[in-house]
Amino acid sequence: SVNGVEFKVADLSLAEAGRKQIRLAEHEMPGLMALREEYAAEQPLAGARIAGSIHMTVQTAVLIETLTSLGAEVRWASCNIFSTQDEAAAAVVVGPEGSPEAPSGVPVFAWKGETLAEYWWCTEQIMTWPDTEPNMILDDGGDATMLVIKGKEFEQAGAVPSDDSAWSAEEKVFHALLRESVPAHPGKYTAIADAVQGVTEETTTGVHRLYHFHSEGVLPFPAINVNDAVTKSKFDNKYGTRHSLLDGINRGTDALIGGKKALVCGYGDVGKGCAEALAGQGARVQVTEIDPINALQALMDGFDVVTVDEAIGNADIIITATGNKDIITFDHMKRMKDKAILGNIGHFDNEIDMAGLESAADVTRINIKPQVDEFVFDSDGRSIIVLSEGRLLNLGNATGHPSFVMSNSFSDQVIAQIELFSKADQYPIGVHLLPKILDEKVARLHVEALGGSLTKLAKDQAEYIGVDVEGPYKPEHYRY
Ligand code: NAI
Numbered sequence: 001s002v003n004g005v006e007f008k009v010a011d012l013s014l015a016e017a018g019r020k021q022i023r024l025a026e027h028e029m030p031g032l033m034a035l036r037e038e039y040a041a042e043q044p045l046a047g048a049r050i051a052g053s054i055h056m057t058v059q060t061a062v063l064i065e066t067l068t069s070l071g072a073e074v075r076w077a078s079c080n081i082f083s084t085q086d087e088a089a090a091a092v093v094v095g096p097e098g099s100p101e102a103p104s105g106v107p108v109f110a111w112k113g114e115t116l117a118e119y120w121w122c123t124e125q126i127m128t129w130p131d132t133e134p135n136m137i138l139d140d141g142g143d144a145t146m147l148v149i150k151g152k153e154f155e156q157a158g159a160v161p162s163d164d165s166a167w168s169a170e171e172k173v174f175h176a177l178l179r180e181s182v183p184a185h186p187g188k189y190t191a192i193a194d195a196v197q198g199v200t201e202e203t204t205t206g207v208h209r210l211y212h213f214h215s216e217g218v219l220p221f222p223a224i225n226v227n228d229a230v231t232k233s234k235f236d237n238k239y240g241t242r243h244s245l246l247d248g249i250n251r252g253t254d255a256l257i258g259g260k261k262a263l264v265c266g267y268g269d270v271g272k273g274c275a276e277a278l279a280g281q282g283a284r285v286q287v288t289e290i291d292p293i294n295a296l297q298a299l300m301d302g303f304d305v306v307t308v309d310e311a312i313g314n315a316d317i318i319i320t321a322t323g324n325k326d327i328i329t330f331d332h333m334k335r336m337k338d339k340a341i342l343g344n345i346g347h348f349d350n351e352i353d354m355a356g357l358e359s360a361a362d363v364t365r366i367n368i369k370p371q372v373d374e375f376v377f378d379s380d381g382r383s384i385i386v387l388s389e390g391r392l393l394n395l396g397n398a399t400g401h402p403s404f405v406m407s408n409s410f411s412d413q414v415i416a417q418i419e420l421f422s423k424a425d426q427y428p429i430g431v432h433l434l435p436k437i438l439d440e441k442v443a444r445l446h447v448e449a450l451g452g453s454l455t456k457l458a459k460d461q462a463e464y465i466g467v468d469v470e471g472p473y474k475p476e477h478y479r480y
Contacts, residue, residue: 005103006075007093008122010086010111012100018091021058022065028403029059030449031411031442032066039070044418046071051126051134053144054202055083055395056110059406061092064106066414072136075129077122078110079140082371082388083395086112113370116173123147124181127188133195136421138413141347142206145199149218150174151189154182168350193220198420198427200224200413204233204268205323205347210431222427224416226409229434230480231442233269236409240401241273244394245319245345246281252372252387252397253341255317258282263315265308266322267294270345274319275303286311288327308332319393320344320351330356334377336384343387345394354390371396404446411442436472 001007026033050067054060056078067074076092078084095105109122123144127134139145154160160179163172181188198221201207207227213219227233249257262283264275271287275298279285286304288311289295295305312318312332320327323346330353336342344351357363357375366374368385371393376383388396400406415438420427447454462469474480 003098003102003104005093005095005098005105006107006125007103008109008111008125009089009093010084012090012094012103014087015090015094015100018058018061018085018087018089019094019096021085021087022061022091025058025062025403029062029407029410031407031445032062032414034445035411035414036066036069039418043071044422048072048136048417048421049129049132049134050074050136050138050417051144052076052138053079053123053126054138054140055080055400056089056092056108057083057085057395057400058088059400059403059410061088062403063406063410063413064092065096066410067138067417068106070414070418072417075107075126075134076110077108077126077144078114078119079143080392080395081114081116081119082112082391083400084110084112084114085399116170117177120147120174120177124177127192133192135195135197136417137196137199138202138417139199139206140202142201142209145201145206145213145223146209147174147178148189148192148196149213149220151178151182152193152220153218154178155187155190168355196221197424198222198224200226200416200420202232202409202413203227203347204237204270207431208323214429214431219429219431222420222424222429223431224420224427225431225433226412226416229412229416229439229442230436231408231439231446232412234480236401236405237269238273240405240409241270241321241345241394242277242280243405244398244401245274246277247398248343248345248387248393248396249317249341250398252343252393253385255341257317260284260316261286261311261314262317262319263288263306263308263311264303265318265320265327265351266324266346267298267303268321268323270323271321272297272301274321274345275301278317278319279303283317286315312336315340317341318343321346322351323347325350326353327351329353330360333357333375333384338382339385341385341387342390343393343397344390345392347392349390352386352390354386357386404449408442408446411445412439415442436474436476437470440471440473 094103098104109125207225262278262285265288286306287298362378364376371388387393
């Protein structure tokens, strides 16, 4: 702690560089800036103590400072070991008015290149408030929420289970943390679970976890599924990825994409953005899917639908975007072309069997540069290039989605935080969507910022199609 601000970041002297980028990002995030203006007087988050876990990027810095400008107190960690932009983390700690010697910003615990143990330590710090508990969670992928739910479960059981050989390295580190923390701070997570009024969840994978927790009967507070706001998943997941996938591949490898054969696994929102981006560069794109509806969409969009087994030997670039596990196995890797590029853009690193690759006896790892590794198969000298150790490559090799698209997602986040914090009685325990009228509000702000002219619905037209002149314009079941 310096000047009363607790933090652990790479280097506070990067704050000035971070602040310059934040200033430019604010211009590209009209939704967040409009919310600051709209709620400046009302301060709807006064009294909120938000434990936040989202990639600590420049865009997230603008989100954090929007939350504080609406009255919230905030502690922050990244939701991925590689995704922090150290200059953004430093700038948030220093704050707009502070200096590296006298920071006056927000407690941030995040740096690029954390170990798994450090990652979970950082997540624990956002739950550890001086003399009190957080009362809101803002999550991306569900790790912060899981820490509270599992911490409470183990407190109630009186013990943390011993390691299971089937667990991933991550699960082992997570349980090791709780094995120390649960006896050291009795009742800590039970108290947090009681104090928290709600969680707003950013991504597909975290939303899957929330529905799972709720079906098991262990979700202790209401949740808003921000991901499935239309202005989130149909924009960030798709158009954000369409930008940042290429950014990650380019910064990581600088390989020409045109003419290459690319394989995209999964044709959901993220897969659609990836396939379009690669095709836009002139790659010949193939897609894998389990769902016939998505597979048919891929075909109609002009992409071959194949299996990994069929395509793996020919692909130059392989991207996983399923949010599922075990998509690319070690066996697949051995069949890839020499110097094929392999990366994942789904939330967790279990889409690719990194554990199998890293522990194989006859494979040599050559680090090319941070977040780029060549794995050489000793038997014949062929190799593959793996980006960000199989973790989100757009955040590991590049800086994630650009500001304008994150302005949509983060406006949804801010509105969801206000909803859960100020209208607790309207949200029982369960997983809720943002009301459509608020989704439309976020879209409207960004249409205006891009200079689009919306057509105004006439009253008799509105009656004819059965909607209100002011919206919402679509029924809940409409799919966009
Ligand atoms: P989605 O559910 O829309 O799409 C996933 C697709 O993968 C589905 O169509 C599903 O049928 C397919 N799939 C599942 N198992 C498969 C298998 N074994 N083989 C082939 N296809 C399979 O989900 P969305 O929104 O596209 O998200 C995907 C992942 O990306 C999630 O983990 C999400 O959290 C993450 N994400 C990452 C972002 C980033 O910036 N890197 C941004 C947004 C989401």
